[in-house]
Amino acid sequence: MNRAQVADEVIAIGDSLIRFVEREVVPLEDANKALLASDRTIFDENGFYVKEVAALRHTIRMRSAEQGFYTMFGPEEIGGGGLGPVAAVYLNALLAETTGPGRVLVHPVVVPSPFTNGLSPVLTALGEDQRERFLPGLASGDKTLCFALSEPDAGSDVFGMKSRAVRDGDDWILTGTKQWITNGPYADYVMVFAVTDPELAAQRKGGITGFLVETASAGFSVVSTIPVMGHLGAEIGILSFDGVRVPDAQRLGAEGQGLKVAMNGVNTGRLGLSATCIGLARWALNQALDYAKVRKTFGKPISDHQAVQILLAESALDIYSAETMLMDCASKLELGIRSIAETSMVKLHCTEAANRVFDRCIQVHGAMGLTNELRLEEGYRFTRSMRIPDGTSEIQRRTIARELLASGVNF
Template sequence: MPIDHRLSPEHEELRRTVEEFAHDVIAPKIGEFYENHEFPYEIVREMGRMGLFGLPFPEEYGGMGGDYLALGLVLEELARVDSSIAITLEAGVSLGAMPVYRFGTEEQKREWLPRMCSGEILGAFGLTEPDCGSDAGGTRTTAVRDGDAWVINGSKSFITNSGTDITGLVTVTAVTGRKPDGRPEISSIIVPSGTPGFTVAPAYSKVGWNASDTRELSFSDVRVPAANLLGEEGRGYAQFLRILDEGRIAISALATGLAQGCVDESVSYAKTRRAFGKPIGDNQAIQFKLADMEMRAHTARLAWRDAASRLLAGEPFKKEAALAKLYSSEIAVTNAREATQIHGGYGFMNEYPVARMWRDSKILEIGEGTSEVQRMLIARELGFAS
């Protein structure tokens, strides 16, 4: 039986609403924020008022009662215009709020989720470390139990949404013990912003995503209540694997949006830019580039929606999420390169959206699992040991 990826009326209405918001509100303003490396607080506040940060969460916690498909649709539409805005939402939902929803106690959910769902505060997920990227099992940050508190020491790097004026918490993975075989026992702990000893470094100077917030974090004898443990002690590694599996669907939707945005901008440019007395779109070489770009974006869309549908159905989705993330991120890079080529010299000018898309695309092959990690996961699902 064929898989039906046509949208319900509710999902289509949401998609159209966000499409209009992206073009009418984000597009005219985001270029200045991007070039000035400024976080777009007013746009983020508006997204909060629209309920976008609460899309996949139940209404009892301040959410919209939607699902992961709805989140993916929103991320795709945002990224068609700008990826900094899209990654702010993706990280705030998938990495900031979702761990609390999936693994938090009822008290933790009621304390944190309503404010994250409304966009009043942002959450972040502190996983990556300076000496520990893809090898998350090599975590060096430690958390030691001292009475009714955890004492945390260590550092994290490349953490999105961690240093804004509205960041409320960072969920940190830390070694809390050792297993019988000597491997680290990793747990997840909520660290509220402003906790003494918790230092947020200045924002990175990045190649792309320049209107989003990314920082290095350090923890020096940071004390938080023992009740801030998220989920079971020693289960942090398994927890973040689940969070990353879901997050790959979201990143795939974002990458698809960037790839489609490259098509949108290039089609418009090819119809208006004239050379040798005619629009450059009259040249078959340009038409074929555009056809290939549209094919890639369409296929990526099918891939992330398939993974999302499996997640919503309660079926295994690890392989499909890895496939979607791998394919969509790599074709986003390809489409961005081709869009720049079609625009010629103008594609190298920051005033054109494709210049941002080109700069933003590469990180999609790295963040939330590199392309190499995705291939490893797919091979495992095919029955090969790594």
């Protein structure tokens, strides 16, 4: 990625981050090759990480936290490094480009999502006493978090939410089901959102409140993981809240204002996701370029064939345009400029462009591109799946259109 807009100190952090992976992660990968070789050994029969893999991920989280990488995107007010959108874009892209897809001890273990795990901005809504109770474990990497908003009937349409929280003295009684929750099957704490005022929620005027729930609470259970895109296990899952009692002290922000709380930091989260996709796309293009120079057909390298050159050139176009959009949007957000349309454009374009790049790079490799060994297929599956979370491509297009109609062409 172009470093022109990236501060020297952020570049230095990136260099240190890659050295950390080489020093701490690679030796563990090498020592556990058989365990990490395929989904058959990574996951158990129910689709959960086996305890050995979970322990390795815990070790990496703790070591990353010790070096300051795990918390570097967290808000300073809750003990994070406070790195902004430009740093998030650069560092997520760098990590993805350097390591490539399908490494379960890297993504998202070394650096968690800046929005849904670790020192999430959502946690700034906690009171001081609750911060003292929950944040140290999250900051150390010992404990993990998940963000539970989506439900079987409430994804893009959040007001379709059926989860309910009813006041009972100084507590709330929480009942409902959450689905598609990243890290849900493994989290120690859940940032969960439920309807507390059905009338306001029915009018789409609020009425949703956030809570921080301990997964050890009575009534909480993990229903299952949700394997996707051919995998045998998953980080995402279905969570059940059956009369879970939550102290009001663990409420996230004001009653009925949960959606405002939930959206705190969503822009940086979307940019981080987009940057990861484009970093992976760069990795894929590098693989395709190397292969095209050595693979020969009809007596010459396939890089000499115009059809292959077009695939490479179009991939470069997708990557360069996506990176330019990413940095422009990140720079605006860093300056506090309202960038709703731009953020939606970035999330939409980066995820779709990265998926196109992987498709082309697989094509450059021919049959070899389909093999598990090269990991191109894993990158294809990942980038395809990223067109769904944090707002589907269709929702992003709707947001862009609404912003255009309301504010004109002002991006």
